[in-house]
Amino acid sequence: MSEISTNQNPEQIARDRIDRMLMDAGWIVQSKKRIDFSAGLGIAIREYQTSVGPADYVLFVGQQPLGLIEAKKEDDGHRLTVVEDQSADYATAHLKFFTNTEGLKYIYESTGVLTRFTDYTDPKPRGRSVFSFHRPETLLEWSKKEKSLRGRFADFPKLDETGLRPAQIVAINNLEKSFKGNRPRALIQMATGAGKTFTAATFIYRLLKFAKAKRILFLVDTKNLGEQAEQEFMAYQPNDDNRKFTELYNVQRLASTYIANESQVCISTIQRMYSILKGEEMDEFADETNPNESGSWLQQHLNKKDPLPVVYNPKVPIEQFDFIIIDECHRSIYNLWKQVLDYFDAFLIGLTATPDKRTFGFFNENVVSQYTYEESVIDGVNVPYDVYEIETHISQKGAKVKKGWFVDRRDKLSRAKRWQQEDEDTEYYKNDLDKKVVNPSQIRTIIKAYKEALRKDIFPKRIDENGEYEVPKTLIFAKTDSHADDIIQIVREEFDESNDFCKKVTYKIEEDPKSVLNRFRNDYYPRIAVTVDMIATGTDVKPLEVLLFMRDVKSINYFEQMKGRGTRTIPPDKLQLVTKTADIKTHFVIVDAVGAIKSKKTDSRPLERQPTVALKDLLQAVTMGVNEEDVFLSLANRLIRLDKQLTETEAVKLQEYANGRTLKQLTKMLIDAWDPDVIETRAKAIIEQTPPVDRSPAMEEQARQDAQKVLAKEASLLFNGRLNEYIDTVRRQHDQIIDHINLDTVLKAEWNKTSMDAAQNLITDFTAYLEANKDEIKALSIFYNQPYNRREITFKMIKEVMEKIKLEKPMLAPAYVWDAFAIIEKTNGDCPKDELTALVSLIRRICGIDKELRPYDKTIDDNFKKWIFAQNAGQHNRFTQEQMDWLRMIKDHIISSYHIELDDLDYTPFDARGGRGRMYQLFGNEMDQIINELNEALAA
Known part of the structure; x- marks a missing residue:
């Protein structure tokens, strides 16, 4: 990209890059005033008019509008998740001259450096980063499909388990579940000899047959493994x-740069695929050994002067493969080879017997062969204000990126990444996270802990009519825009939801034309919003029930404003408009993942710094007089980007170290040192001072060389140790290490002490209320003063207690008190869904009848079993089957009504079975005695 003129404005630079990317991918870029559809299959028209304004690019394939690109300048890379709404608006708008009401299907947001893509034909459209644009032929092919690839995952039939081992069955079923959840990466950990490749052949067959995958890449790191895989496919039936796999589908083991169009499974070493992307032929020996071993092909290339980044190859589009299976992935997904995996727009599936922590990190900890999805639901809420603490190892203690590790480094603003090998250890601590270092596992661990806490502790009752958990409206406080984007991506993955589920919220109107905030307030989606600065007056979201702190706050006032976002009340009917499963908002929960509740509140924040080795080398080379065009222009490009990020204070300080010159002036001198026009002008002055008789082409060429050297020296003399150190220091503030290697673990996920104190206070208040009314309310009087008469308690009596509590003490609702007990002590079961049953359970616990809190319906069930056992003692089955049916009906009636009378036998459900007359026929003169015994025994 360095050949793009730096004199252009940032928007035009981005457009030029996008134009070039489109042309590389087979598109013809045209102006809206000069449309010529005969020029080719795919036409990208700039500034095409829609009903909501001109779209940056509309993608036509065979005169049919299929896609759209929303272009942003490079520094807007951090806003691409925000502009999803804007591009979606254009996609659903009416295009001039077209009446198509279905909207555009394939939507991109791009800066020319970072590109995101959303396929709106997916069941849950979710944006994803892509290396470049898809080809026109691809979009046309996709548009003709009834369902997208991700939509076709729903068509998988039940796995035929014949011939499969249990571990293989688990791996395949969980992998397909991961596909349906649109998880981009999955890891199958399977012991040696357990049949990893056979497992792969089985799910690859199902992907080709049922998901209609076009092409799948089976990636190995040695030729031998490739040959073994080929044999496995040849043998698989x-x-x-009745036919073999290779009779049904074309399998090609790559031995050159040629990939056959008809191939449906390609087997390749990762080093060969790298060479294919680079457009280079590879020596055959390079396939023979593991490329990560010492002295290998990788090491030889890493020792070359220039890095070997992968760039777009028109012969191998990013959509070449729908799925990539990486065999022995624990040793072949790092370093140079990671670029191969980042290049393709494909699902990644790793196979290994011996994963390490880097492997788990690379595959987003989605270990499908061990994957178990557990949800526990405990009803209710605790108190109006509660705090839930999540602590993880890295959040508390940090970690170390070690010398020799290959890691990504990312620009905070543009999101552009580069890979590099660290030449020194970088130790980071909790305050460095998401500033100096981004650890995706740390973010993911918190989100996973929060997701589990929602179901287990915080709002366990939120199950809709389809049996799905409904996430309460949640606001996450992030540290920076880049941190917010990381959180958004991981939340969407972990909750298996679409773009709409989780959004960034900002006050900047140009970033949020459709006002995500209003939709967060009033609509069902988004369920989760992530913000950096949403704290000012007027930003309250009444349905908000959870605040998740993933940033610490030093200012006490700032922190109180942030907490205040959750304090607003809302009528139950309005709450249920946006959260269907919520009953009433009686409290909100602060989930503290960073110790924000406990930290000392001050306004000071340390300046975070991180080393950038490549920049140091460039600065030092120029300072030492290295006169190479690549060095000068590379440094100039770095400084151009740095200039966009400097604060006013930083710019002034830098100018002081640069003897009064600004960073722009330094950059210009670096560029001028190799600018032919500037060199020519300087050389002309030298030539003019030379007598005409001494002038010659050789002399003039020498003058140009001398002029260039002078310009280079003038530029190099501006750089000194103090300036270089300051530039590197400032740059480190804006650059991040992406630590995919150190994995995080949960240290604690529980209510904090304040919440336990609040829970104890709620129990104390509930106990005091019961005691204060024990002589006034008949049911309470029986429980407290006449426990032997519990058999006389009726449904009406319990309802009277419930109505009085609702009227006088709504905060003592049984569900809230139950969850308070769950915080303080072990409860024997979840809170009953029926609030009267829960109330009886609580009263029995408070009065000391039960030593632990347990659902009263379970108590009745247990007492019934004991009574039946006692009746059968000494004899075999005292009661007939029909008698047992009647006894169970009586037991069920007591569960719902707490007592049974003879008159009850004349009503439902007993009347349908013959009423009291039939019971008398069955039990005779024992009927009255049995009813009395059951009333007493079951209420015990």
């Missing part, structure tokens, strides 16, 4: 067909 599916359960539902």
Whole structure:
């Protein structure tokens, strides 16, 4: 990209890059005033008019509008998740001259450096980063499909388990579940000899047959493994067909740069695929050994002067493969080879017997062969204000990126990444996270802990009519825009939801034309919003029930404003408009993942710094007089980007170290040192001072060389140790290490002491209320003063207690008190859904009848079993089957009504079975005695 003129404005630079990317991918870029559809299949028209304004690019394939690109300047890389709404608006708008009401299907947001893509034909459209644009032929092919690839995952039939081992069955079923959840990466950990490749052949067959995958890459790191995989496919025969795999599908083991169009499974070493992307032929020996071993092909290339980044290859589009299976992935997904995996727009599936922590990190900890999805639901809420603490190892203690590790480094603003090998250890601590270092596992661990806490502790009752958990409206406080984007991506993955589920909220109107904040307030989606600065007056979201702190706050006032976002009340009917499963908002929960509640509140914040080795080298080279165009222009490009990020204070300080010159002036001198026009002008002055008789082409060329050297020296003399150190220091503030290697673990996920104190206070208040009314309310009088008469308690009596509590003490609702007990002590079961049953359970616990809190319906069930056992003692089955049916009906009636009378036998459900007359026929003169015994025994 360095050849793009730096004199252009940032928007035009981005457009030029996008134009070039489109042309590389087979598109013809045209102006809206000069449209010529005969020029080719795919036409990208700039500034095409829609009903909501001109779209940056509309993508036409065969005169049919299929896609759209929303272009942003490079520094807006951090806003691409925000502009999803804007591009979606254009996609659903009416295009001039077209009446198509279905909208555009394939939507991109791009800065020319970072590109995101959303396929709106997916079941849950979710934006993802892509290396470049898809080809026109691809979009046309996709548009003709009834369902997208992700939509076709729903068509998987039940796995035929014949011939499969239990571990293989678990791996395949969980992998397909991961696909349906649109998880981009999955890891199958399977012991050696357990049949990893056979497992792979089975799910690859199902992907080709049922998901209609176009092409799948089976990636190995040695030729030998490739040959073994080829043999496995040749031998594999599916359960539902008499033919071999290779008779059904074309399998090609790559031995050159040629990939056959008809190939449906390609087997390749990762080093060969790298060479294919680079457009280079590779020596055959390079396939023979593991490329990560010492002295290998990788090491030889890393020792070259220039890095070997992967760039777009028109012969191998990013959509070449729908799925990539990486065999022995624990040793072949790092360093140079990671670029191969980042290049393709494909699902990644790792196979290994011996994963390490880097492997788990690379695959987003989505270990499908061990994957178990557990949800526990405990009803209710605790108190109006509660705090839940999540502590993780890295959040508390940090970690170390070690010398020799290959890691990504990312620009905070543009999101542009580069890979590099660290030449020194970088130790980071909790305050460095998401500033100096980004650890995706740390973010993911918190989100996973929060997701589990919602179901287990915080709002366990939120299950809708389809049996799905409904996430309460949640606001996450992030540290920076880049941190917010990381959180958004991981939340969407972990909760298996679409773009709409989690959004960034900002006050900047140009970033949020459709006002995500208003939708967060009033609509069902988004369920989760992530913000950096949403704290001012007027930003309250009444349905908000959870604040998740993933940033610490030093200012006490700032912190109180942030907490205040959750304090607003809302009528139950309005709350249920946006959260269907909520009953009433009686409290909100602060989930503290960074110790924000406990930290000392001050306004000071330390300046975070991180080393950038490549920049140091460039600065030092120029200072030492290295006169190479690549060095000068590379440094100039770095400084151009740095200039966009400097604060006013930083710019002034830098100018002081640069003897009064600004960073722009330094950059210009670096560029001028190799600018032919500037060199020519300087050389002309030298030539003019030379007598005409001494002038010659050789002399003039020498003058140009001398002029260039002078310009280079003038530029190099401006750089000194103090300036270089300051530039590097400032740059480190804006650059981040992406630590995918150190994995995080949960140290604690529980209510904090304040919440326990609040829970104890609630129990104390509930106990005091019961005691204060024990002589006034008949049911309480019986429980407290006449426990032997519990058999006389009726449904009406319990309802009277409940109505009095609702009227006088609504905060003592049984569900809240139950969850308070759950915080303080072990409860024997979840809170009953029926609030009267829960109330009886609580009263029995408070009065000391039960030593631990347990659902009263379970108590009745247990007492019934004991009574039946006692009746059968000494004899075999005292009661007939029909008698047992009647006894169970009586037990169920007591569960719902707490007592049974003879008159009850004349009503439902007993009347349908013959009423009291039939019971008398069955039990005779024992009928009255049995009813009395059951009333007494079950209420014990």
